[in-house]
Amino acid sequence: MTELPRHGYHHGDLRDALIRATDEILAERGVEGFTLREAARRAKVSPAAPAHHFGDAAGLLTEVAIRGCETLRAALRASTGADPTERLHAQALAYVRFALDHPGRFQLMFRRSMLKSDDPRLRAALAAAHDELRYAMSAYLGGGQLDETGRLAVTAAWSLCHGFAQLALDGKFDDAAPAGRDAYISTALSHIITLTFPPRN
Structure with missing residues (x-):
């Protein structure tokens, strides 16, 4: 263990x-700027240390992606509202805020070519985060198991949130309103969710 004598980790x-x-x-x-050697340098360990603990670059990046999924799931789970429509609004905003607060992890989570995409822990973490969107949509549609239309609605909501988050990360809303990007994102996203998933009687 080459890193232990020098740093005592x-x-x-x-x-x-x-x-x-x-x-x-x-x-x-x-994501494109990541190297295993640079990660080792910043952690002040030998270049061989990351491979010893994670196997290779994909192993380390997969662990980071898993933690990203867990953070996203927690944010989505904590997003509630007075009714199912408000819950959808809250989850959409939480999804976009996660992307803006953790842009590196957000981009990484969807770069399958850089991850061990068949890792059981990664697959479970991704599924758990996605389940939070499914639960919210199920409540919005009246509860119970989602049929094909319901599953398509989940895909539509996910696509909306993900696309909006990507546009925000690309700076498309930086000059969108005098009140600032964050205010615009909150207001615009709320309107878009209402148009796509209006309140149900």
């Missing part, structure tokens, strides 16, 4: 240090 500490370093790189340089 415990196993969990080193994993967390490498994940923090990866987050920094993703935030600064984007």
Whole structure:
């Protein structure tokens, strides 16, 4: 374990240090700017250390993506409202805010070519986050199991949130309103959700 004599990391500490370093790189340089060597440099460990703990770059990035999915799921789960329509509004805004607060993780989570996409933990984390959208849509549609139309509605809601988040990340709303980007995003997203999924009697 080449990193231990010099820095005294415990196993969990080193994993967390490498994940923090990866987050920094993703935030600064984007997914394409990530290298395993740079993550090791920032964590102040030998170039071999990340491979020892994660196998390869995909292994480290997969761990970061899993944590991103877990954070997104928690944000979606915490988004509630007085009624099912308000819950949809809250989840849509939470999805976009997650993307803006964690742009590196957000982009990474959907880059299957850079991840171990068959990793059971990653698949479970992605499914758990997606389930929060399904639960909200099920409540909006009256509860119970979603039929084909209901599942398409989930896809429509997800596509709407994801596309809006990507536009926001690309800076398309930076000059959209005098009140500022955040105010515009909140107002515009609320209107779009209402148009797409109007309140139900």
